Amino acid sequence: MIFKLLFFSLINHVWAYSYTGKKWNNPSTLKVYYDSSLNQTNNAGYTYASIFSDALYQWMDKLNYKILFTQVSSGNDIFLHVSNWGNIGWDGQADWYYNGNLIYYAAARLNTYYSNGYQFNTARGVAVHEIGHVLGLDHVSNTYAVMYHTTSGRVPTIPATDDINGVKNLYNF
Numbered sequence: 744m745i746f747k748l749l750f751f752s753l754i755n756h757v758w759a760y761s762y763t764g765k766k767w768n769n770p771s772t773l774k775v776y777y778d779s780s781l782n783q784t785n786n787a788g789y790t791y792a793s794i795f796s797d798a799l800y801q802w803m804d805k806l807n808y809k810i811l812f813t814q815v816s817s818g819n820d821i822f823l824h825v826s827n828w829g830n831i832g833w834d835g836q837a838d839w840y841y842n843g844n845l846i847y848y849a850a851a852r853l854n855t856y857y858s859n860g861y862q863f864n865t866a867r868g869v870a871v872h873e874i875g876h877v878l879g880l881d882h883v884s885n886t887y888a889v890m891y892h893t894t895s896g897r898v899p900t901i902p903a904t905d906d907i908n909g910v911k912n913l914y915n916f
Contacts, residue, residue, distance in 0.1 A: 760909025761881040772811045776819035785859045798870035801901040822850040835869040837876035849877040868900030
């Protein structure tokens, strides 16, 4: 019985992380442009600027400030915006522009069709997830990772251990 219990506890957490195959050459300071659409307030009373700001802060804090996100008015690395794209099946999305496997520009967006009805933590969870993509993480099947593939069923709304370890490993922190 002790052997079975020990074996089960050793295999219980095997989720880890997954990569998109893309990453920043030097992510130490990434310039972020906040589109004016982020001034919108969702139905819970939070601006999208505050939602994205907290999402960026959560990544910086959990990565011990090895990556810094700096808000700029031009010359950005990352473009953040929101819009109502309608009932199309996604509440957030990220895109990259890259050369080989190196990202030189990325965008993260929230679909207000869904996120207007979200409380702060849920909306932040979507923003944290999309920033995870911007950093080079892909979807995982672990509901206890922010990179879980859907908002429904995802437990954390901030980077979890697997997410953090994935970025640290990707950038050799």
